[in-house]
Amino acid sequence: MLTKSSSLMRLVGELKKLPGVGERTALRLAFHLLKSPRNLTALSESLCEVRDRVRPCSTCFAITENDPCAICSGNRDSSIICVVENSQDLMALERSNAYQGVYHVLEGAISPLSGIGPSDLRITELVKRIEAGQVNEVVIATNFTVEGEATALYLTRILKPTGVRISRLAHGIPLGSDIEFVDAATVQWALQGRNEL
């Protein structure tokens, strides 16, 4: 039998730090990994590799292995910058295949409750990129949450003096939705932003 201080229990403790993983799930994952030493090694090596190789791009702050990242150094339209909260949002936008410009990752959103103010975000760096010229438009793609909207509002105020065109992702009813089940605020936005056919 294993004591509380054993390496397996330490592994369970580490796994419990992951989001959505409790004591039971952590134990199940640990026993699963124990069954296959090869997977155990591969996961361990993979973790070290990520720690050693992945860093934020010095231009757009998206996570990358090569600095500047593939988007910043690639054949993209650098006159339009899409501002996102984090790299996951960037990946979601990339999956849409609808955007050809570059990005700027804020690394968070303004959240007074969590003690995150504008100075904790990559806003100074964004302003510098815009002031360096060549930028015609900034698409604000922060989340449609209280924090994301507050960040969008703050960015608009900060960026207005630079004279750059500022836009925001469209609000509306998502694809495949039954209007019956869409929340009232979204329906309101969809009505206000209705398009002529």
Place this chain on the structure above:
Amino acid sequence: MLTKSSSLMRLVGELKKLPGVGERTALRLAFHLLKSPRNLTALSESLCEVRDRVRPCSTCFAITENDPCAICSGNRDSSIICVVENSQDLMALERSNAYQGVYHVLEGAISPLSGIGPSDLRITELVKRIEAGQVNEVVIATNFTVEGEATALYLTRILKPTGVRISRLAHGIPLGSDIEFVDAATVQWALQGRNEL
């Protein structure tokens, strides 16, 4: 942006091998780990430690860091052996604090569909332990599934000739259950095994 071949995507691939973890969860876990390099390192080291230290006990085949394990080498009643499918089941029995004997981990259950026969389990080793003497009773605590019951039946047949007393964990209604919602087979077992008050 990260390419498909990047270290983060390899980590996502490794995390996806865990039970109950799909593409989206793996991505969420990877990004969570990326936020804290200290946790990343700790998890990686913990995995290596488990791989290097944890092994089956040479007597009872429970996972352990010291051979023989704490139960086999401890102050337990070695005249009674509780047979379980795996170390997780052993831990569940230990949590009950109701058992003072030793264990024997089969490392599985007979399952013709998965190609697991009696020779893939630690049955020969169990018979050897019993034949070495000093054992009065074997408590079969395999799961109450088709595979567990088949294993229990097989063990009973194999162990009968040794003359040792063989018992099985009691079937019945679990604590805190509403009889209304208990399945018919369990109610049938509970009726057949009813105790006089």
